[in-house]
Amino acid sequence: MGDCTAVTPLLDLAGVFVFALSGALEGVRKRFDVVGMVVLAFFTAVGGGVMRDLFIGVQPAAFRDAGYLLVPVAATVIAFFWHRQVERAMPGVLVFDAAGLGLFCAVGTTKALYYGLAPMHAVFLGVCTAVGGGVIRDVLSGQRPTLLYDRQLYAVPAMLGSTAMAVLYTLGVRGFAATLSSAVLAFTLRILAMRYGWRAPLARGISGST
Amino acid sequence: MGDCTAVTPLLDLAGVFVFALSGALEGVRKRFDVVGMVVLAFFTAVGGGVMRDLFIGVQPAAFRDAGYLLVPVAATVIAFFWHRQVERAMPGVLVFDAAGLGLFCAVGTTKALYYGLAPMHAVFLGVCTAVGGGVIRDVLSGQRPTLLYDRQLYAVPAMLGSTAMAVLYTLGVRGFAATLSSAVLAFTLRILAMRYGWRAPLARGISGST
Amino acid sequence: MGDCTAVTPLLDLAGVFVFALSGALEGVRKRFDVVGMVVLAFFTAVGGGVMRDLFIGVQPAAFRDAGYLLVPVAATVIAFFWHRQVERAMPGVLVFDAAGLGLFCAVGTTKALYYGLAPMHAVFLGVCTAVGGGVIRDVLSGQRPTLLYDRQLYAVPAMLGSTAMAVLYTLGVRGFAATLSSAVLAFTLRILAMRYGWRAPLARGISGST
Numbered sequence: 001m002g003d004c005t006a007v008t009p010l011l012d013l014a015g016v017f018v019f020a021l022s023g024a025l026e027g028v029r030k031r032f033d034v035v036g037m038v039v040l041a042f043f044t045a046v047g048g049g050v051m052r053d054l055f056i057g058v059q060p061a062a063f064r065d066a067g068y069l070l071v072p073v074a075a076t077v078i079a080f081f082w083h084r085q086v087e088r089a090m091p092g093v094l095v096f097d098a099a100g101l102g103l104f105c106a107v108g109t110t111k112a113l114y115y116g117l118a119p120m121h122a123v124f125l126g127v128c129t130a131v132g133g134g135v136i137r138d139v140l141s142g143q144r145p146t147l148l149y150d151r152q153l154y155a156v157p158a159m160l161g162s163t164a165m166a167v168l169y170t171l172g173v174r175g176f177a178a179t180l181s182s183a184v185l186a187f188t189l190r191i192l193a194m195r196y197g198w199r200a201p202l203a204r205g206i207s208g209s210t
Numbered sequence: 211m212g213d214c215t216a217v218t219p220l221l222d223l224a225g226v227f228v229f230a231l232s233g234a235l236e237g238v239r240k241r242f243d244v245v246g247m248v249v250l251a252f253f254t255a256v257g258g259g260v261m262r263d264l265f266i267g268v269q270p271a272a273f274r275d276a277g278y279l280l281v282p283v284a285a286t287v288i289a290f291f292w293h294r295q296v297e298r299a300m301p302g303v304l305v306f307d308a309a310g311l312g313l314f315c316a317v318g319t320t321k322a323l324y325y326g327l328a329p330m331h332a333v334f335l336g337v338c339t340a341v342g343g344g345v346i347r348d349v350l351s352g353q354r355p356t357l358l359y360d361r362q363l364y365a366v367p368a369m370l371g372s373t374a375m376a377v378l379y380t381l382g383v384r385g386f387a388a389t390l391s392s393a394v395l396a397f398t399l400r401i402l403a404m405r406y407g408w409r410a411p412l413a414r415g416i417s418g419s420t
Numbered sequence: 421m422g423d424c425t426a427v428t429p430l431l432d433l434a435g436v437f438v439f440a441l442s443g444a445l446e447g448v449r450k451r452f453d454v455v456g457m458v459v460l461a462f463f464t465a466v467g468g469g470v471m472r473d474l475f476i477g478v479q480p481a482a483f484r485d486a487g488y489l490l491v492p493v494a495a496t497v498i499a500f501f502w503h504r505q506v507e508r509a510m511p512g513v514l515v516f517d518a519a520g521l522g523l524f525c526a527v528g529t530t531k532a533l534y535y536g537l538a539p540m541h542a543v544f545l546g547v548c549t550a551v552g553g554g555v556i557r558d559v560l561s562g563q564r565p566t567l568l569y570d571r572q573l574y575a576v577p578a579m580l581g582s583t584a585m586a587v588l589y590t591l592g593v594r595g596f597a598a599t600l601s602s603a604v605l606a607f608t609l610r611i612l613a614m615r616y617g618w619r620a621p622l623a624r625g626i627s628g629s630t
Binding site for chain 1: 331
Binding site: 237238240241242243244245246247249250260264268269270272273274276279280289290291293294349350351352 | 475477540541545563567576624625626
């Protein structure tokens with residue numbers, strides 16, 4: 001959702017595509033019909049950006065640009081016919097998901113700063129952009145949001161990427177280079193967290209079985 | 211929510227009433243108290259329109275017009291005292307629900323076009339107006355949204371009605387006649403889908419038991 | 421969220437703190453990780469106000485003021501280390517929760533009236549401000565919203581406090597005294613309802629086991 005940033009729209013739509021694919025696959029797993037698949041694809045992909053835009057107080061970009069609607073539809077078609085093949089490629093999909101996470105947190109933070117929000121709130125909205133769609137996907141598919149309990153570092157890399165973006169922006173480093181390096185930071189941390197099993201802590205004295 | 215269309219407010223409030231009744235009855239079935247009933251009645255009836263207005267970027271009509279609050283309250287009172295009688299009349303209620311579906315998709319699409327959205331997004335928001343309240347009702351009452359898995363053609367008739375509306379509007383055919391014929395199209399398709407058991411497809415290779 | 425009222429920001433943030441604490445504790449009970457705790461703390465505390473602001477059509481105050489972000493973070497830190505102690509103090513916490521309920525309904529109603537909404541809608545949004553965060557907390561933590569079924573008088577005291585506020589405001593009695601007396605009314609009714617077990621009715625003929 002980079003309408004105010006230097007991220008090429010192509011990169012942005014790549015993030016939308018990966019998130020939409022994860023939503024459509026969740027629909028297949030839950031035996032939803034094609035309507036359920038496209039709803040999950042759309043809201044997983046753009047739900048975080050829609051939340052961010054509503055919280056900033058502007059009309060959500062997702063309802064102005066054809067790509068935000070057509071890309072989730074395309075992801076649904078792919079999942080409809082080739083979900084087995086995509087599931088088998090999941091480790092690869094997770095890498096793309098991490099790329100989407102990095103990109104969305106950087107773009108979301110930039111947009112919030114551009115509209116005059118304080119850095120602290122911009123970081124929060126960057127994280128919302130990156131993780132909000134997944135939370136909506138989980139609520140719609142009738143399960144507790146994975147984000148809240150599974151202890152994988154998912155929001156935390158997004159928060160660090162958003163923070164980097166806010167610092168760079170405040171220092172006057174804007175545009176493509178700043179967005180890309182913040183996105184790469186979040187992406188790298190997310191990949192490392194997956195590889196080494198880094199985990200978010202539970203409250204003191206709470207044992208780990210969910 | 212026809213504040214910018216030629217649909218008579220009476221028709222619009224009839225749609226609100228039927229949707230509110232379905233929300234209040236869901237509250238009775240789940241043994242919710244009167245607070246739960248009125249919350250479900252309200253958000254089932256106006257939730258889709260509220261989503262549409264937030265996505266368009268205008269203040270939701272539901273918070274400007276007394277009818278959108280009073281009609282759900284009236285539906286709750288009726289469900290509170292006479293839910294058995296209304297349940298027994300359910301097949302009849304489903305016809306009214308189909309009428310609400312048709313009306314809401316046509317009105318929602320028109321409003322989005324009126325505010326300058328592209329036809330594709332207007333169709334999407336027309337469907338949101340028609341089906342969004344039911345999704346909110348299901349999420350609030352703690353179940354997976356029926357829309358996503360039950361394979362009944364519910365969103366699809368709304369999509370075709372919205373598409374007809376967008377085509378007519380783009381061709382310059384606006385006002386009551388266009389709204390009514392789009393609504394009748396969606397209504398008819400919905401009734402036929404119920405009567406002949408037309409079903410939305412599952413992803414390839416997924417069998418049908420939910 | 422008293423940016424247009426005479427409520428001292430300190431009182432307002434006290435309400436945010438208590439609601440945030442209840443959200444963070446719910447996260448501990450559900451064995452969510454620290455990310456889940458802070459998400460629940462934030463949305464429980466400010467979710468109702470964010471809904472109100474979106475429904476009024478203004479940018480949510482929660483994304484302009486540092487306190488609305490820092491106070492939920494502080495509540496999460498406290499719940500993370502001392503949840504056992506806070507749980508043991510729950511009866512005391514419920515008194516604070518009732519104070520938050522009273523304050524939020526009065527402040528929410530005032531803000532809606534200030535932005536020109538009709539008294540009826542302002543009362544509705546006052547109740548949303550007070551109870552909306554708890555509903556979001558329950559949906560996110562994967563359970564049916566307590567508000568809808570548990571028959572405790574929670575929304576009803578908020579509605580009466582909001583109504584008192586709307587009446588006073590319409591009569592020209594605005595500012596701190598009006599807000600405080602409406603808040604005290606809702607608070608007192610809530611405390612009395614807890615003490616004497618007053619319950620909201622179920623629909624006619626529905627028996628009470630949930």
